[in-house]
Amino acid sequence: MDYISCPSSNWLSNVEIALIGFEKMIVASNQKKLIVGAGPTGVACARYLMSLGTDFAIADTRNDLNTRRLVNDEFPEIEFRQGILCEKWLSGFEELIVSPGLPPSTFGLSGTETPKISDISLFRRYWPNDQPLIAITGSNAKSTVVCLVAEILKFAGKDVLLGGNLGPQAISLLELRKDSSLAVLELSSFQLARTQNIKATVSTILNLSPDHLDWHGSIKAYYQAKHNIFNEAESVVINSDDSSSQPSFLGTTPSTRFSVKQSSEAPFGISNHQNQTWISSYLEPWIPISEIQLMGHHQLANVLAAMAITHQLGVKKSSVIDAVVGFRGLDHRSQTISQINDVLFVNDSKGTNFRA
Numbered sequence: 001m002d003y004i005s006c007p008s009s010n011w012l013s014n015v016e017i018a019l020i021g022f023e024k025m026i027v028a029s030n031q032k033k034l035i036v037g038a039g040p041t042g043v044a045c046a047r048y049l050m051s052l053g054t055d056f057a058i059a060d061t062r063n064d065l066n067t068r069r070l071v072n073d074e075f076p077e078i079e080f081r082q083g084i085l086c087e088k089w090l091s092g093f094e095e096l097i098v099s100p101g102l103p104p105s106t107f108g109l110s111g112t113e114t115p116k117i118s119d120i121s122l123f124r125r126y127w128p129n130d131q132p133l134i135a136i137t138g139s140n141a142k143s144t145v146v147c148l149v150a151e152i153l154k155f156a157g158k159d160v161l162l163g164g165n166l167g168p169q170a171i172s173l174l175e176l177r178k179d180s181s182l183a184v185l186e187l188s189s190f191q192l193a194r195t196q197n198i199k200a201t202v203s204t205i206l207n208l209s210p211d212h213l214d215w216h217g218s219i220k221a222y223y224q225a226k227h228n229i230f231n232e233a234e235s236v237v238i239n240s241d242d243s244s245s246q247p248s249f250l251g252t253t254p255s256t257r258f259s260v261k262q263s264s265e266a267p268f269g270i271s272n273h274q275n276q277t278w279i280s281s282y283l284e285p286w287i288p289i290s291e292i293q294l295m296g297h298h299q300l301a302n303v304l305a306a307m308a309i310t311h312q313l314g315v316k317k318s319s320v321i322d323a324v325v326g327f328r329g330l331d332h333r334s335q336t337i338s339q340i341n342d343v344l345f346v347n348d349s350k351g352t353n354f355r356a
Helices: 011-028 040-052 065-074 119-126 142-155 170-176 219-230 298-312 317-326
Strands: 033-036 056-060 080-082 095-098 133-137 159-164 181-186 202-205 236-239 255-258 268-273 276-281 284-288 335-340 343-347
Touching (some): 033 040, 040 065, 040 119, 065 080, 142 181, 159 170, 202 219, 236 298, 255 298, 284 317
Parallel strands (some): 056 080, 236 255
Antiparallel strands (some): 276 284, 335 343
């Protein structure tokens, strides 16, 4: 039996794994989909597939009893397998919905020819094409910008569903969707690597610098994953100051740009007015930076990105200004804690890569 040859952390259990694996191969031939990963993303996908009445199984590479207990308690009738992923077993499924924590090099996944998609691909399959979807990624500032975009849209009276990488899982937004809803998603490179056609209403890469090379294997693979966000986008927002983040080909896709350089001709940028520096739209001063609560010059780029994104959605100036001026930012991201004896204490613990 093929399963006997699969590597295992416990050699003595190989025979048992082989017997169970053989039985499950037979079951798998009748299954449609396999959710790989039983963490929060996998569980959210399982809940949604269950609500649709879809045939599926669940697998997790971890052998801990707690994971088995959690899955069996919520999905007692669903086939669940733990441990090594064997290619022959995986080939019995129509499609693998792979959690973002599992890199392409994961044993079993790396060799199977069964199609592999992300939770975002599954979300997109069921999100209506006629409802706006805003897709945002970048090496840094993703969470800040998606939250600011959501805040601007709420000020504009929109029914906003916010999720993705920062939570909640995108797939869980589907049950909250109304006909008037629009979705704002923060997307990681792990999610985008297995998402080929996000088809966003507006998409952007805020910035790019090397990161997560252990997961992707190379800078090239990391950048390529990020650039998947532009696939079949209806419109694009471009950072004029970061060439790596810019789409390689736009064609006739509508776009706009932002820049923190005063010399830039980007529609959303910085200008001088009444002896002050202002955030501007098409050279029209909108907000003096002294009124922006976010700390740091890099935060100006975040504000400009959010302005450009919501401009593509037709949001009015008044909604943008009110939201930006009132936005205090997120915890652990350039967050002012205290000032003692002229020393400013800042919590930026979410800055986890070199460029941040």
